[in-house]
Amino acid sequence: MTNHLKRTYVSLMLSPFFSQIGSAIYVLGLNWLIVKSTGTTQLLGIIEGIGGFAFLIGDLLVGLLVDQHNRKYVLIWTDIIATLVCVVSSFLINNNTPQIWLLILITFILNLMLALNYPAAKSIVPEVINGNYLQKFNALSNTFFGLANIIAPVIGGVLLAINGIDFSEFILINAASYFIALFFNLLITYQPTPSVKNHQSESFLISTISGFKYVLEHKKLLLYMTSTGIFNFVCAGFLLTTPYISSHYFSKITSSYSLFLICAAVGGLVGGLWLTVQKQKISSNRIFAEQICYGIILILG
Template sequence: MPTVKSTPKSFNYPLLLAPFISRLGDALYLFGLNWFVVKATDNASLLGIIQAIGGVVLFFGDLLCGVVVDNLNRKWIVVSAELLSVLGCLGCAFWLNPQQITAAPLITLTILLDIGLAFSLPAAKAMIPELITLSGRQRFNAVSNTLIDLADICAPLLGGLLLALHWLDLRGFLLLNAGSFLLSFALYLSIRYQAPTGEASQFGVRASLITGWLYVWQRPGLVETIALGGLINVLFAAVRLVFPYDVQHLYDGDSSRYSYLLMMLAVGGILGGLRLTLDHQDPQRSQNYRDLVLAGSALILAGLWPNYWVLLAVSAVFGFCYSSFEIRAITITQNLTAPEFLGRMFGILFLAIDAFQPVGSFIFGFVTDWLANRTLVIIGGCLLIGLWLINVWHQRLTASR
């Protein structure tokens, strides 16, 4: 059968807007989840457990998603994942008792959402090189990330307003999330996409996995990107655990202060996205190290100096550095990877990101209860040490090739 390829364009609005809408609803739900759970339990341990279980689900999903994405129609994978998320939010909304929050419905929903995320995210990222031209790829990735960061700004502002007005409980946040997934489902469905057929469809699951891992291992640039992505995302999740705890215990439990922290994190992300939107140069690995060193240093400062205004500024700096790295990492991955391996490459990348999150979220949930704001010193120190180790590893791997 001849290979049928979609004609790349410089932009694709449904592919741009669908992640923004689903992220807006999901960020609003996570805002409500973090606030109501910490308020009900007075600690971050349950949040750490929920995130750890979700990380386990993502680990196994990421292990298989690359083969699925490279063998099946990528559009229908994304559409099916969004539909699963809609049904999960609706079902758990009516199971949950907002007056007596328990772990079971929240864990169930986390499992369903993370199953959808494990397959939809690699499929959507793998569609970009097929739908977007090479010259427009970094710009598209930067605008897409900027919109997602805009969603992260709107979510805490809207969430803080809803909490202040007492309009919604946790069930209401769940229903809003279901609506956002329904809209993104419709947008993905509208994309004109023809799946290419290629070599990957000739392999079984085991052979396809082995081929993908060997392909990545032979390319030090991809290995380095995977390692850096895993490190920064584990620590990003840890930072998100510290924020609601600090507000509850150091800053009078004011929900608006928690909203502002998340807003500044997203503002920094938008500035990082705008920075790369205007940058017409190819992404460089040295830029990633500079940004992540700045992020780690800022976190150490916030941990040593427990001041809300310092925490606000550091939140913006961390968001700026994280967003800049994430956009470059996605563009580097898309540019260095052959189309028939994109699904498996993103599967391995997200596997690395998710593999250590269960342990990291679980540990930092309890470390935050013990060290409070000083947990940020540990997080920043782990980032700086991790960067040094990955750089040494990359140099040795490159020398051995």
């Protein structure tokens, strides 16, 4: 393996790792700030709901960007925009009575950049990594991603325990994480394949319609997307209640919320490590069976 390929492999793993650390710390700080300020999750739900709409817009735009533009440039520009938004917002935010419109705007833009960045990174992987190592690389990448979700609550818990810490510091940490991710994305050695270079330019509407047609023509893909969407919907509601529970029932233990996030992330890390040593290919039936198990566990809970 050449040094260029090694550098690209490492960069494709570390870039989402660092950006996820910052994003998780930002969300942790946001959740805690809103719940502590208002005593309810209603406002948090509104912010997260509008932020979720950014993911929808990003999902509609990303196919057009990834198919018709250099994917490395998509990674770089989304990181630059996210960094600038965080830096500027850290100076504008009122830490005592935070402006709701500003929190909505920050969350919306960051979610939009994430919705464009992550698929662009994933679409580069098959072009630079041999198919025989693709599943192992994805498992390692997901493990690093899970590790970020463990480190972030630890850092967030320490920050929450510090007297005088402001939300603007959480935003600046997020800015630093995006800047580090930008550095690693610049190290990626990538040239678009001829199919990407020669792809005929399409309008947003035509590209979206063709994408929906492709999904409808592949029933397994449609089933998988539907089941994953339902799962994420349920999971979002579950995660939304956790800062409220932590604040109202475990308010004397400042590390309770970060401890919950650490335990959840450990589960993801264990799953990722297990996938790295697994040689059997993942099947759709197995994914559906696992989701049934998750449902049973949540019902019992």
